[in-house]
Amino acid sequence: MIRFEQVAKVYPDGTTAVDGLSFEVAKGELVTLVGPSGCGKTTTMMMVNRLIEPTSGRILIDGEDISSVDPVKLRRRIGYVIQQVGLFPHRTVLDNTATVPALIGWKKSRARARAAELLDLVGLDPGTYGPRYPAQLSGGQRQRVGVARALAADPPVLLMDEPFGAVDPVVRERLQNEFLNLQATVRKTVLLVTHDIEEAVRMGDRIAVYGQGRIEQFDTPAAVLGTPATPYVARFVGADRGLKRLSVTAIEEDDLEQPPLARLDESVRTAALRLRSEGARWAVVVGTDGELHGWVSAEALALAGERGTVGDLARRMEAWVPLGAPLKQAFSEMLQHDAGWVAVVDGSRFAGVLTPAKLHEALRRSVDADERGVSRDEVEFDSVSDV
Numbered sequence: 140m141i142r143f144e145q146v147a148k149v150y151p152d153g154t155t156a157v158d159g160l161s162f163e164v165a166k167g168e169l170v171t172l173v174g175p176s177g178c179g180k181t182t183t184m185m186m187v188n189r190l191i192e193p194t195s196g197r198i199l200i201d202g203e204d205i206s207s208v209d210p211v212k213l214r215r216r217i218g219y220v221i222q223q224v225g226l227f228p229h230r231t232v233l234d235n236t237a238t239v240p241a242l243i244g245w246k247k248s249r250a251r252a253r254a255a256e257l258l259d260l261v262g263l264d265p266g267t268y269g270p271r272y273p274a275q276l277s278g279g280q281r282q283r284v285g286v287a288r289a290l291a292a293d294p295p296v297l298l299m300d301e302p303f304g305a306v307d308p309v310v311r312e313r314l315q316n317e318f319l320n321l322q323a324t325v326r327k328t329v330l331l332v333t334h335d336i337e338e339a340v341r342m343g344d345r346i347a348v349y350g351q352g353r354i355e356q357f358d359t360p361a362a363v364l365g366t367p368a369t370p371y372v373a374r375f376v377g378a379d380r381g382l383k384r385l386s387v388t389a390i391e392e393d394d395l396e397q398p399p400l401a402r403l404d405e406s407v408r409t410a411a412l413r414l415r416s417e418g419a420r421w422a423v424v425v426g427t428d429g430e431l432h433g434w435v436s437a438e439a440l441a442l443a444g445e446r447g448t449v450g451d452l453a454r455r456m457e458a459w460v461p462l463g464a465p466l467k468q469a470f471s472e473m474l475q476h477d478a479g480w481v482a483v484v485d486g487s488r489f490a491g492v493l494t495p496a497k498l499h500e501a502l503r504r505s506v507d508a509d510e511r512g513v514s515r516d517e518v519e520f521d522s523v524s525d526v
């Protein structure tokens with residue numbers, strides 16, 4: 140979709156911003172460009188919409204050399220989101236969002252209807268926020284308007300330069316997640332510039348790690364964290380890359396432990412006897428179709444006497460995550476609920492629990508799989524509890 144072929148940019152004062160750039164971004168892929176200040180990320184991005192012209196090499200979009208495309212026409216196919224949003228202060232949020240559709244000649248009513256739809260999509264109620272002016276919004280809301288505006292004319296390509304840089308870390312994480320959800324539906328081809336490796340890892344399908352003016356590694360987040368291509372990349376991703384890896388390693392069925400179970404409609408008596416004979420202190424409570432309901436302690440069952448069903452005593456499950464969610468989410472649920480384990484569901488079906496030991500094992504397996512270039516289920520480890 141976007142292809143760089145041996146692209147270099149030397150500024151008139153002789154500064155080589157980038158050199159020998161060759162990479163490809165597939166249709167619908169989100170690639171993050173990450174690296175320290177001044178390494179050439181923004182230059183790379185601005186060559187795509189021809190705000191900067193390369194000194195040598197070619198850039199192609201959909202096979203077409205962009206140097207032969209009229210820059211104005213080119214930019215209509217490319218949404219652009221920047222950190223300082225750049226909203227027009229004297230235009231309402233709705234009109235700001237409708238800027239590009241209006242520019243390309245849509246009727247005012249159609250452009251505004253589209254703008255309202257987009258505001259809704261980025262989580263801003265068009266009735267409430269549409270008539271406001273940019274100064275009447277929070278930083279995070281302005282950033283959302285920036286994204287809505289960039290998407291308004293439905294461009295196939297989106298360039299985002301530090302799009303979440305101007306907001307505090309909590310809002311940033313929320314905006315990142317919202318954007319990922321949005322991207323799952325709109326599937327734009329995205330280049331996103333950031334200097335934050337965490338953001339690059341969280342957002343990117345693939346990451347281009349920049350050294351000075353060149354790409355040191357272009358790979359998936361897991362590979363960049365697991366097997367840095369050069370000492371420079373290893374230093375850049377940091378010594379805590381195991382920790383960062385938590386956010387890119389998905390929970391798999393094999394990582395789970397199967398705890399004692401009790402059925403919702405089971406009698407207290409049989410459940411109590413069974414748990415006692417298994418020496419279990421608690422059980423996960425599931426419904427008739429195996430759906431997760433909650434948990435029950437062996438003590439509560441023992442004290443309840445002979446009558447009633449498990450359902451009468453079951454407590455709600457506070458900590459649970461879906462299968463496929465990152466290990467980091469499970470870890471954060473455990474911390475948040477001060478729990479020693481977290482339930483994992485597949486749809487509504489209870490799939491098992493993740494314990495700290497299993498979490499650690501999953502992480503080690505994933506690092507090892509990358510180092511050996513095999514898939515994770517081909518790696519065997521003794522679990523901590525076996526040692």
Ligand SMILES: Nc1ncnc2c1ncn2[C@@H]1O[C@H](COP(=O)(O)OP(=O)(O)OP(=O)(O)O)[C@@H](O)[C@H]1O
Pocket residue numbers: 150151152154155156174175176177178179180181182183334
């Ligand atoms: N117009 C210009 N004239 C001369 N040098 C420039 C110009 N624009 C950028 N540079 C230089 O080119 C190099 C790459 O700049 P670029 O803005 O692409 O880096 P960056 O990785 O995006 O940095 P940052 O994260 O700080 O925005 C830097 O050394 C910068 O000083």
